Structure formats: C-alpha cells, structure tokens
Amino acid sequence: MKVEKPNVGKVGPTMTPKTPKASTPKGTETKAVTPQDGFKGTNRLIFKGNKKKIEKLLSKYNAGKIVENLGNDWFVADVNPEKLPLIFSSAPKDVKVFHDEKVELIKPIELQRPPESKKVSKPEPKPIMVNVANQVINVDKVWKDFGLTGKGIVIAVVDTGIYPHEDLKDRITHFYDATVDKEVPPKDGNGHGTHVAGIAAGSGEASDGKIKGAAYDAEIWGVKVLKDNGYGSFSDVIRGINHVVEMAKKTGKTVVMNLSLGGRAYRPWTDDPVALAIQEAAKAGVIPVIAAGNEGPRPGTVATPGIAPDAITVAALDTKKTVTMKDDDIAKFSSRGPVTNAPDEESKHKPDVAAPGVKIWAPNAPGSEIDQSPWVEHSPDRKYVALSGTSMATPRVAGASALVAQAVLQVNPDISKQDLVGIVREALEKTAKPLEKEDPTDHKPYNDYDQGSGVIDAYAAVKYAMERAKELKEVA
Ligand SMILES: [Ca+2]
Numbered sequence: 001m002k003v004e005k006p007n008v009g010k011v012g013p014t015m016t017p018k019t020p021k022a023s024t025p026k027g028t029e030t031k032a033v034t035p036q037d038g039f040k041g042t043n044r045l046i047f048k049g050n051k052k053k054i055e056k057l058l059s060k061y062n063a064g065k066i067v068e069n070l071g072n073d074w075f076v077a078d079v080n081p082e083k084l085p086l087i088f089s090s091a092p093k094d095v096k097v098f099h100d101e102k103v104e105l106i107k108p109i110e111l112q113r114p115p116e117s118k119k120v121s122k123p124e125p126k127p128i129m130v131n132v133a134n135q136v137i138n139v140d141k142v143w144k145d146f147g148l149t150g151k152g153i154v155i156a157v158v159d160t161g162i163y164p165h166e167d168l169k170d171r172i173t174h175f176y177d178a179t180v181d182k183e184v185p186p187k188d189g190n191g192h193g194t195h196v197a198g199i200a201a202g203s204g205e206a207s208d209g210k211i212k213g214a215a216y217d218a219e220i221w222g223v224k225v226l227k228d229n230g231y232g233s234f235s236d237v238i239r240g241i242n243h244v245v246e247m248a249k250k251t252g253k254t255v256v257m258n259l260s261l262g263g264r265a266y267r268p269w270t271d272d273p274v275a276l277a278i279q280e281a282a283k284a285g286v287i288p289v290i291a292a293g294n295e296g297p298r299p300g301t302v303a304t305p306g307i308a309p310d311a312i313t314v315a316a317l318d319t320k321k322t323v324t325m326k327d328d329d330i331a332k333f334s335s336r337g338p339v340t341n342a343p344d345e346e347s348k349h350k351p352d353v354a355a356p357g358v359k360i361w362a363p364n365a366p367g368s369e370i371d372q373s374p375w376v377e378h379s380p381d382r383k384y385v386a387l388s389g390t391s392m393a394t395p396r397v398a399g400a401s402a403l404v405a406q407a408v409l410q411v412n413p414d415i416s417k418q419d420l421v422g423i424v425r426e427a428l429e430k431t432a433k434p435l436e437k438e439d440p441t442d443h444k445p446y447n448d449y450d451q452g453s454g455v456i457d458a459y460a461a462v463k464y465a466m467e468r469a470k471e472l473k474e475v476a
Pocket of ligand 1: 318319320321322323324325326327328
C-alpha cells in the first residue's frame with residue numbers, strides 16, 4: 001500500500017524567493033518613526049545570504065556595514081540612505097535584500113475602542129465566565145478520552161513576553177528577549193503575550209481549573225520580540241523566530257510556535273522576510289501557528305507573516321458564549337482572504353482554520369498596559385482578563401496542535417519533525433467543521449476566505465493524526 005507523505009506546505013518546495021525589486025517597495029517610504037516604536041530606522045536593511053558576499057557588496061559601494069546577526073544567515077546592516085537603491089539593484093542573485101519594517105501585536109479589540117466610547121465607564125468586574133472555547137473545539141474531550149495535555153511538547157510564544165503568572169510560571173523553561181538579544185527572567189510589560197501563553201498552555205491554577213489553556217501541561221518558551229507598547233521590527237521578529245528554530249534543534253524537542261502578531265501584507269510571501277523566516281522554521285520542523293489579523297471583514301486583509309504558506313493561519317470565531325455552533329459566526333474583525341499579491345493560486349487561500357476568539361478569559365499580567373486599560377474586563381481578583389482578537393484564537397490552535405503532536409509521537413516516536421509538521425496541519429484542516437451559514441457582514445455564505453477549512457475539532461484531529469502516524473510507521 002502506498003502511503004502518501006503528508007504535505008508540509010500548500011505550495012510545495014517553492015522556497016526560492018524572487019530577487020527583490022530594485023526600487024523601494026511600496027509602503028516602505030520613509031515614515032515618521034520614534035525609537036519608542038521598537039523600530040530602529042529606515043536605513044536598516046535585512047539581508048539573507050552568505051555573510052562574506054553581503055560584506056563584499058556593502059564595502060564595494062562603501063554603503064555601510066553589518067550591525068546584527070539574526071541567525072540562520074540573516075543579517076541587518078546600517079546603510080547610507082543614498083546607497084539604498086544601489087544595494088537593492090546590485091545584490092548578487094543568492095543574496096536577498098529587504099527593508100527592516102515596523103511590526104506590531106495584533107491589538108485586542110477591547111483596546112481599539114473608538115474615541116467616543118471613552119465616555120463609557122469601565123465595565124464592572126463580574127465573576128469569571130467559564131470559557132466555552134475548550135468545549136467548542138473538543139479539547140476537553142481530548143484531555144478526558146486520550147489523557148493528552150501537551151506534556152513533552154514545547155509551545156514557544158513569540159510575543160511581548162510572558163509574566164510568570166501562577167498558571168504558567170512552573171513551565172516557563174526558557175525566556176529570551178530578542179529586542180536586546182539576551183536570556184532574561186520572564187517578563188511582560190504589555191500583557192498580550194501573557195494572555196496568549198495562558199490560552200495555549202495555562203494550567204488554571206489561579207481559577208480552580210476554570211480558565212485553562214488547551215495544552216495545560218506543555219513546556220513554555222517565552223520569546224519577547226515586541227516592546228512593551230506592542231511594537232517591534234521585522235529584524236527582531238526574525239531573530240526571535242530563528243532563536244526558536246535553533247533551540248528546537250539544540251534540544252531535539254517538538255516545538256509549536258505561536259505568533260499573534262503581524263504587519264500589513266503588501267508583497268508576495270516570496271518577497272517578505274518574516275514570511276520567509278516562517279517558511280524556513282516550518283521546513284526545520286517547527287509548527288508555526290499565526291494570527292490572521294483583526295482587519296476584517298474587508299477581503300484581502302490577512303496580515304504577514306500569516307500569509308506564509310506553511311503557517312497554520314487562524315481566524316477568530318465568535319461562539320456567542322454557547323457550546324453549540326449553530327449560533328456561531330466568524331468575528332466581524334477577523335481578517336479575510338484572499339491573500340493580496342499572492343504569487344500563485346495556492347497561496348491566496350488564507351486563513352486556514354478558525355477557533356474561538358471573542359471575549360476569551362486568560363491570565364492577566366499585573367501592572368501591564370492591558371491590565372491598566374480602562375476598557376478591559378477583569379476577574380474580581382484581577383488574575384484574568386477577557387480579550388478578543390485573532391491573537392486570542394491563535395494560541396488555542398497552538399495548544400491543540402501540541403495535543404495532536406503529542407498523540408502522533410505516542411504512536412510513532414521516530415517520526416521526522418517535517419512529517420510531524422505536515423500531519424498536524426493536515427489533521428487540523430481535514431477534520432475542521434466549516435460554518436454553513438450566511439456571513440452577516442456580506443450576506444454571502446461563509447467561504448474559505450472567511451474561515452479556512454472551518455472551526456478546528458481537536459478530538460477529531462487527534463484521531464485522524466494517530467491513524468496517519470500509524471500508516472507512516474507501517475511503511476517506514
Ligand atoms: Ca455557540
């Protein structure tokens with residue numbers, strides 16, 4: 001019997017990026033930036049390629065020098081602004097050149113209140129709502145029937161950091177601040193990364209188990225790539241991604257990487273450095289789960305690096321706080337496909353799956369920007385906050401991915417990391433349940449540009465993945 005190898009990506013081995021255009025890409029013209037943005041300047045170029053060749057190119061035109069090594073043959077150089085066009089047009093074919101650009105966390109909806117709503121008084125703290133999210137995607141059934149909890153799997157949270165909340169602190173085994181290139185104790189002055197980590201892997205310790213992440217016994221790595229105000233640069237995000245890949249190689253661990261961040265995607269993924277770094281991570285056996293963005297319901301709003309073909313890109317479901325899916329909708333804010341400027345038909349199709357992302361309770365980082373926001377609802381003890389966004393939908397999928405990966409490794413411990421990436425993705429997509437109703441935002445039936453394959457079903461995905469892992473073991 002011939003068993004098909006899982007498809008790691010939708011696009012296949014199209015890893016050769018196109019040579020960047022000689023002109024300045026649209027949208028990267030000089031912008032007013034301040035150092036507080038976490039963005040270090042418009043004269044910084046990101047290079048991918050052989051260091052000697054890059055140095056030769058820079059010195060030939062006396063254009064500047066390499067100032068940062070981002071890992072995996074990615075570098076940053078400070079370049080004389082007058083020489084920028086020359087460097088773009090003169091780079092050898094095997095050296096890729098990109099502008100360093102600004103990136104930001106995908107802001108929770110609660111923090112995007114229109115100015116007039118500032119008159120509204122802060123919501124009164126209410127008793128903690130039990131999240132229905134784990135039930136909706138059948139994660140609780142995976143815990144109960146299979147005893148899978150994410151144990152032995154790493155979830156790397158590439159975000160604003162992680163506060164050592166009771167629900168998380170015992171399992172944060174590694175913390176790296178990519179914005180200063182240092183290992184430091186876990187911290188999060190923003191609160192976004194803490195909330196995200198809790199949705200992926202929180203134990204529920206501070207809530208008697210009420211507010212749990214999907215993979216509540218997974219190991220957690222925190223990678224801070226965004227400043228406390230939520231902004232950062234492509235270069236720091238690439239450094240963070242490469243750090244996760246290096247750590248995965250060094251430890252041999254199975255790693256799911258969550259990115260609830262993004263920037264406007266105005267170029268094909270083949271010309272986008274962060275999307276390319278994600279592609280490399282997936283090829284190296286790391287499972288990338290990425291938020292679609294909160295720019296919906298307008299079509300063509302999926303953010304980068306969510307446009308990367310090998311990313312599992314996540315849309316936000318509004319469960320209406322009920323377990324039944326009959327009343328569910330894709331959240332209005334959830335970014336919709338098709339991917340703009342996709343280089344081919346296949347990579348137009350994003351997002352990939354959907355998961356609950358409206359009013360999600362998860363750990364609060366005390367003193368953080370989110371904690372201090374007057375628009376955010378807290379639990380009475382202030383241990384948890386409720387937030388909405390594709391940022392909140394994504395880590396639930398990352399947690400479910402960890403459960404699926406754990407199941408696959410139980411059946412087939414010798415499976416290659418690349419096959420594992422492919423099986424996790426395939427299992428989540430093939431078993432997802434699409435909403436079969438009208439999207440109230442455009443009065444058309446929901447399609448795959450709204451919800452991808454549909455709402456994930458962790459239980460069905462685990463069963464599917466175990467079968468596939470068994471098949472692969474038999475042919476090995
Ligand atoms: Ca519902």
